[in-house]
Amino acid sequence: MPLHKTINCFPDTQILLWNITETAEMLSEGLHLTQRSLDRLRNMKSDAHRCGFLSVRQLLLSLGYQDSDLYYDEFGKPHLTDGKHISISHSYEYSAIIISDRITGVDLELRRDKIAIIADKFIEPSFILDKNDPDYISKLTVNWGVKEAVFKIRNEKGISFKDHIDVKLFEMSDKKTTATLHFNNLQRQFDVYFEEIAEYTIVYLFERH
Template sequence: MPLYKTITPNSQTTVKIWKITESYEALMQPITLRDESMKRVLGMKSDLHQRGFLSVRHLLAEFGYTDADLFYDCNGKPHLKDGKYISITHSFTFAGVIVSDIEVGIDIEKQREKIGVIAHKFIGYEFDYLVDTAWDYINKLTIIWCIKESLYKLFSTPGMLFREHFLVIPFMITDENTVAWIDYEDRKYRYNSHYFEFEGFTCAYVIS
């Protein structure tokens, strides 16, 4: 079973990362899906998306949950029936789940040059400390994207914009943590943000 990494940032929170190496059939065999989930996975056109969906169910099992313990609200935010907080992500050949007693968000992204093309769409304040000629520019952009995506998943409020409402405080890649803020409707929310890199991917998670 390719459980790739387990992180316990505090006594209330656990992160688990899955490396997706199995076939669709191998991932499907040991799990039970609700009818709704089965319909969803069968409707996916991409084999990689199907395997990502199923690997998340395997991660749920690592936490002691089943597909039946997971449900989504009207904004698409996942919840667990026992009241714990959960956030889910998958990108290409990796999937991740964070479970906590406090609100959390997680994101995994593959590090790709093309993120530089869309940087202006999600970067505002951060341009003040980013230098586009730096060797680690793409990696830092990916970290910022992952943090902001994690914030969006945690807050889950329609109308929020990465560029205008999310702020990531200056950091060095080796720090592996920074502070992020949500500035929305005249209120400010502070979050501890953590990140790490592996096999050409970046993972970030935020904790309230």
């Protein structure tokens, strides 16, 4: 299917999701890929990676961007040639992009019970959850997604999800919270928004100035 969902959160921000049901050949239609992208595509070892890569280019195309408008820096962070901020995420059958005038990050996660097994590795002590809460897995998934999105913005070596990124407690009905990154002498705050779409969770956030 084509574009699955558009989230209109702020006038200067666009969030698009694609539900990947097509083949790589179908997703290639209408795209004009750079030689660099063609080489990357050729070296991908799985159809899932190829389809995720191409679906992102289809999302960009739906907003009027060509593949040549997207580039990556030496840290693997995506940028747009027009100066807008972009963040990208894939998870199994979905891909997502966010484009904004503000510094932003997005993460898309499939909700799975097994996240509880590794919770102690990324949940900070102040984020106290009741394991009997019906939303326990959902809240763990949001917490993880927040930290992934923060790291996409501030992808500095040595950042620990558990030790350096704090997420303010929330209820799923809030659909928003805040987060703080404390790392070395750096402190950054983020406004966080989240939403459950089918069995997936999307988290997007903006760095405060």
